[in-house]
Amino acid sequence: MDQFDYSDITPLPLVEPNNPVTTILYSDEYKNIFGHLAALLAAKEYSERAYALTNAAIEQNAAHYTVWQYRFKIVVALGKDLEKELDWLEEIALDNVKNYQIWNYRQLLIKKLELKSMKRELPLLETMLDEDSKNYHVWGYRKWVVSYCGDYSNELAFVNKLIKADVYNNSAWSHRYFAVVNLSQISDFDFDSEVQYVKENINLAPNNYSSWNYLIGIHEYFKKDLTDLEDFVNTHTEDMLDTEVEGVISKPGLELLVKILTLKGEKEKAAKGLDLLASKYDTIRVNYWNYQKSLLSKA
């Protein structure tokens, strides 16, 4: 706060005077920065000194949404170089991995710039997801910026890499679904090779719900018959419905097998699968499987 003169500003109190209930004991520095900031905001001052103050404020508390909103107004009013603002934001982002004000602010800047290119976003997003590969807000931003730019061309290669690093990364599988659905609307989409890719990943980790859920998900989206998967599923469930199988089996595989048997009208076999889930493979959900069984008998 040394850069500019704020002596004409009376800082607003951050707390109601003489009311000590649930009161944060702010440091003097915090009080000073945010008190002045609130006063400038109330006066609708969009100036360099206000801009500088938002820097200090974000350093103190990067989740303070009012500061971000104020900063955006200042940036627009002063005609600041928005590309530079994006540079600055990248540094902040790397220091505040869990923060999501950053991503909303970035959206505002990109929209203002009408920047329809993924070029500068890709390395940043890659670094951020490297740091925390299931970061919900980063993935959300990635979806937004991909849709905004209408550029889905990098997505499959990117999720392939993440799935290869951790086949259990459900965020990556969800992103894959987003990419595939959108890609299929703008270009020819090879459903069979996509299914092949998923099957290979299931073979690596037969108990991974992420890949099984995805497999079912794309079948439903592209209106394909789940019963096509019967042979594949059987490779993961052996003939457990006929004989007593010992050892680890694929639980999601067994669930899908039940679904397929139900579709084929083989109720008795399906019921047997549900019994196995309820009594052996997934006892914590005994009520759920019994409920499924009750639906089966009504169907």
Place this chain on the structure above:
Amino acid sequence: MSIYEKSKKTKYILSLLGKKRSAQTTITSRDEEEVELEQDEDEDLISDLQYELLSEMTTKELNLEQELFSQTIEAQRSTEQEIKTYFDKCLKDGAVPHLDRSKHANFLRFSLGQLPPAFKMLDHSQPWLYYWSTNCLALLGEEVSEDIKRKLISKLFTMMSSDGGIGGGPGQIGHVAAAYSGVLAFANIGTEEDWAKIDRKAMYQWLMALKNEDGSFCMHIGGESDTRAVYCVLTIASTLNILTEELIEGTAEWIGRCQTYEGGIGASPFDEAHGGYTYCAMAGLLILGRDTFLKHINLEKLIHWIAERQLPLEGGFSGRTNKLVDGCYSFWIGGLIPMFDVLLPEGQTTEVTSRAALMNYLLCACQDERMGGLRDKPGKMPDYYHTQYGLLGVIISQSKFSINEETLKKYSEVTPLDAFPYAFESTDIDSSISQFDEVDRVGKVNPIFPVAEGVINKFKDYWLKKDGQL
């Protein structure tokens, strides 16, 4: 027979014996020693079952292909190991700890005083603190003095923003999460005189200004849009009785678009299914009624995804596929389970998860032994957020919900767009089903607006009367 089935059997046996779980029901005509003995037996029977469940849980590591080393596996395994040590300790002690009410109350009371500078991280969410502390204390049956209530209300009024909303603190712009918690705090601790001072017209205009063309809402002017914002807006509008056709046009459809191929619901269309957003979406839709909900959500897929969230060893819920257990999902996920009681056709009501396993997680692994409060998981510090949603998880495990058709009819006549959430009724479930001790029973809540049962109806009725609808 699995332990989950056994708990049902115990309940049956107890009913044959004419016993109730709670110790105080024993008739006093016999001499005290005998009474005590009987209580002990009673308790032993339960704790045997609890013991058995707990030891069964400790063997149920998630099936992951161990040879495929990855971050997910590493994190899952170390969490399981850590939680197992807590369960093992309980097994060794021969008891599941009680809900440490007095420690939790102390922890909560601390937030009513002066908070160290590190709490600046909540500077922009202060109404949440008021809501969590007063709500949890009320649910624990703890008194908050009139003086404190007055002072909190006075502070809330300093957070009314010039844009018409409620901000996270004085001088901040309106934020729907701050307004949501602020409104629930008003309902919890305010008087009719306080309520009369809320500028609902400004609030309504603010909400309309936050609305997007696609039916969704922003968190604040210029802020992000997601299912959380929708739930907050619907709660604010409904409880203040300012919900209109205009406000909700396209909103239910938009929520429906957020359901994913997995069955759960994300922050916005195509986002990953997530526990917190799923609660928001589901509760938001239920504000608009059962039919609206069923029209926009694939219920069977949703139920499956929710059932799948419970982890077999930990007993608690994860918020997403292949993510770790976290105490707050005891409510975000757990709070959805009883809603199926009112969504599924009669006779299909089901408990899709194990209440008893969830209770074990919350009581054995989430209570902070040192300073009180509840936490995400062992190794994490307790905080007010996890205390509230963990405690609500305890309550959910102890309650069964239904819709009082007469109440629904009454509200439908006067407030047809949003009558449904006011007709919820909760009944205590038998403690042997969740295998908890009766002394650990906490108050009742409304599952859509998480405040003590009755609070929100009183608030809504106030506005309905004021608006000449009641």
